Amino acid sequence: MLNKGLFLACALALLSACDSSTPDTPAAGAAPVTQAAVTEARPKPAVDLAALSKRYAGRELTVIDVSEIQVDGASTLSVSFSVPLDPEQNFGDKLHLVDSKNGKVDGAWELSDNLTELRLRHLEPQRKLVLTVDAGLLAVNKAKLAAEYISRLETRDLQATVGFASRGSLLPTRLAEGLPVIALNVDKVDVEFFRVKPDSMPNFLAQWDGASSLSSYSSEELLPMADLVYSGRFDLKPARNTRETVLLPIAGIKALQQPGVYLAVMRASGTYSYTQPATLFTLSDIGLSVHRYSNRLDVFTQALEGGKALGDVSVDVYDDNGKVVAQGKTDSDGHAQLPLPAKAAVVLAHKDEQTSMLRLNSSALDLAEFDISGPQAHPLQFFIFGPRDLYRPGETVLLNGLLRDSDGKSVKPQPITVEVRRPDDQVSRKFVWEADSSGFYQYQLQLAEEAPTGRWQLMFDLGDGKPQLYEFKVEDFLPERLALELKGSDTPVAPADDPQFDITGRYLYGAPASGNSLTGQVYVRPLREAVAKLPGYQFGSITEADLKHDLELEPVTLDAEGHATLSVKTEWAAAKSPLQLILQASLQESGGRPITRRLVQPIWPAEQLPGVRALFGSSTGGDDYDDEASKGEAQTNGDGPAEFEIVMADAAGNKLAADNVKVRLIRERRDYYWNYSADDGWSYHFNEKFLNLNEETLNITKDSTAKISFPVEWGPYRVEVEDPATGMISSLRFWAGYRWQDNTDGGAVRPDQVKLALDKPAYNDGDTATVTVTPPAAGKGYMLIESSEGPLWWKEIDVPAEGKSYEIPLDKQWARHDLYVTALVIRPGERKANITPNVP
Incomplete structure (x- = not known):
């Protein structure tokens, strides 16, 4: 068997805290706060x-x-x-x-x-x-x-706002120095801390929905389930007109040193409102991670101080009503396996007075998003095939089958129970499919004359609880009796011209389709790769709007010779980019049944157009821009020169000469800023601007191209090429540096990700895979081999900052093609001495 590993990295719990000048004394009056992080001044890079x-x-x-x-x-x-x-x-x-x-x-x-x-x-x-x-x-x-x-x-309006930086925090008991708060022009806050009663924990969690605020109405139900243990005023004093993250110093407050689950409710001093910023946080040394599969949960517990596995931790799973639906306890390796009830909502891990919790409906890393090619893995696979997959009602469906294991090897035949499902998902019949003496399965499925049309399915279960399917279509179809020919212009038409098409229809026995009706639709789309002989070159402006058009054509009647001329009124006369017009025409038979044909007609705004191709990454030139996931957008691996190839070409693919071609580098800058509201909490907004950073002029000789490079830094860019003779512009978007959603697939890596690398692209059964783990910081954690059904192997790891390689034996019994390598590393918490700003 060939095992395929897919690399991904789990988010790290990067834990740090700060020293308290009075570790054992509660703050009196206005307690000073510390900055959540101090950015040390770094020398500017040398500039030549x-x-x-x-x-x-x-x-x-x-x-x-x-x-x-x-x-x-x-x-x-x-x-x-x-x-x-x-x-x-x-x-x-x-x-x-x-x-x-x-x-x-x-x-x-x-x-x-x-x-x-x-x-x-x-x-x-x-x-x-x-x-x-x-x-x-x-x-x-x-x-x-x-x-x-x-x-x-x-300048924009800045409302004085304050709120908690997180809707839930896990603070290590010995290292918990502060609760992060985001403040803008708020000097003082009053905060009340409630400790949730252990016997009320399930009901409290069932009613607490993870919001960022607490209303007066909700407080009447929630606060009786908690004890007020501390209240005080904290002096924030953030820098003027600056949104800052500061820490409410809780390390020196004895009332907040007992492990447990706490609710903090805050308000700006001197203000009163119906809702107040609130957050739930936990004082605990139990690091909790959960791997969720289709029918089970695998729970791992680690010490936040040191990162070692924690055993003998009780794990309870609650539903939304606060009812325990599953229970377990971790072994000496810090692992517990629990069933996954349908209504599971919260996982609580507790040992002695330590309690940690994790909501199962919160953000998670979905391994299914990291695609492994091929069908879903099964211990047994049943391959069904036949001479065709389209039948008429009343016909006999000829089916053949081969039973194989997960590696495609022959296995002992067994009876297979098959359900035949109609298009409405109703079971038409059931039968038991037996193999012949050679292990070959054959079956003739007779369809009724009144069998409904649509997609039919054969559903069968080979014992792993995962049904497998084979599909075929039933349609009431007849052989075509008409021929339809569509002919457009042999050369691209101009956007201002009305495209015309010659239509010819005839019966297959030779007679013209005189008097037959023709209907149709026209779809106009951008044609980015407009020259087939020049693959990878992008033509047209990626920023040009209103290039998509969908038109319904008026019916046309063919003349006595079976001919018609179809003219499409242009709605894209102002287009400055190449387009493709897709004509979809349907010719009706005398009985009303149509035959449909399609024709693609190129549209060019000029005789020649500039083209641009990135000499890095990949680009399919999508016409929509999405900052979160610009699929097909070219991407460099980091800061440095970005190189492009420029061509001047006609529609036939001839490379033409051009002088004084302008090439511009444009930074597509998004200026992000935060805004706070009582309903949504903190939200991110942006203003977008396009900055022309550089412009070069180059000459292109006939039958050749020109190359140009620009120095770039992290972020989104656009390169534009302008033909001075016509004013036509072609452009291409690209991204410099890593992107936040990048994974460790050989490209850029997020700064909080663990990078995993295998020593080989594939392995055989019994091989030993060597995995190199490179974390952003030294720490302890675990590494797993897991499939869609659960973990197959795991190991506790202690990784230095420079990384370390580990060997994984590939068990022959795994016999799977859906294996993932995952790793989680916890950096041990440490106390850091941070400055205290604006202390009165």
């Missing part, structure tokens, strides 16, 4: 000014964008330039920001690492600002801003 000056030689310095963005949670003014700036000049002398109400805005301008952007932080909300950039601002290529630049903008 001479190389930059050479690269941008002769280019004009201009201001290409002025925007309000968020940097480290602070509203920031961003000014982007076409050429990197000379870092030695005093920017405060050249850039002036004035508030129309309060006059000059003070602050220090920060130059970005790539020297193309200046930033001024901590803008006041809802202010009308005027930015003036003086002429004479100097670039690295010695170019100067030719004229004074003035821009006006109004």
